[in-house]
Amino acid sequence: MEKSALPDPFENARLEKGLGDLNDQNDAVKMILRHKDVRKTAHNYKTFKSGAKPGRIVVPSEVNIRETRQIPFELDPPIHGIYRALVAPWFKRPLQVEYTEKLKAQISALVDEALQKDKVEVIEEFALVIQSRALTLLLNIPYEEAETWISWGTHVFRSEDTALDADKANILYDYIDKQIERAIERPGEDLYSMLLASEVDGKKLTKEEVKGVMVLTFAGGRDTIINAVTNAIAYLSEHQESLERLRKEPEIIRKAVEEMIRYFSPLTQMGRVVTENTQVCEHAIKADTRVSLCWASANRDASVFENPNELVVDRKINPHVGFGFSHHNCLGASHARQIMNVLLSTLSEKVASIELFDCKENIEDLEEFQRKVGYEYINVKFNPITK
């Protein structure tokens, strides 16, 4: 099998039961595996809520390392809609020409640098750097701040061998608290300042609410973007024909990005808490238990996607749920898509081929399922286009 392949560990369970079981820190999760059921459940916020105890809808649960409610992510309608409307225009800024140009400058510089090296470890030297620098644009703060985030390493809630690490999480929380104080003293044009100046129902957002948006912005877009970028490099290293196609047909880049998000599914699943006794796939589920919407499984559902285990760069019909579904769909999606668009177009313009030397897979342990999400390390060489 190709080193860049991401196998689908859910296939049998999806076909046979539609469900999977996971014992997450003694708080069981029923995983919902079929595309149709995932979408239906995502819609039904009355029975499947997000506004549970902070951290409980995340799998693995973050209840032991987090008290701050992430906003708008851990809220339900109608209040969810009010906060979402407040932040949505800011998170659409990545669609502006000026933003895209700055992103292009950042990514081009990094690709040029990579082309000079004999060996690049993609996660640390490439994906983490792209993600951190691009985040300065999303927050609208000075570029230099990225150095601090790069120094934290790839995970914000985990250290290399512990699934959840409170010490690591505290670095992020303390940092955000300080930034909020800074923005109160010296307001600027940044996201913190915008949030601090905003009102809901005639009342200013509290510091805790501002923190809730900021923690989400930092945590939600870190591993996910890093995995998407890294998996894209791995894929292109084994599919030079795709790199060449993107070069000759740049108009398919947007389709390629959607297909990569489907195939990579950077976020495996997201939970909900059940509000009343109910049923999923004819299976009884009790009030106050957890279910998860398994995006990664839904994205390989053969009743929706032809050849689901193949990355078809120009896939025509692609109703993937890689960015979630319904009112909670990913707030950072415009930013993430723009990073991937710019990355693919820059690579196609500058890179002839990518050589893969060695790599170690990063496997997410979901008991019944072992899912490859990306790599622990992956060493490559970028070869330039010589004219």
Ligand code: EMZ
């Ligand atoms: C949460 C989540 C949001 C969570 C869309 O996903 O991403 C996870 O990586 C974080 O750990 O706290 O932000």
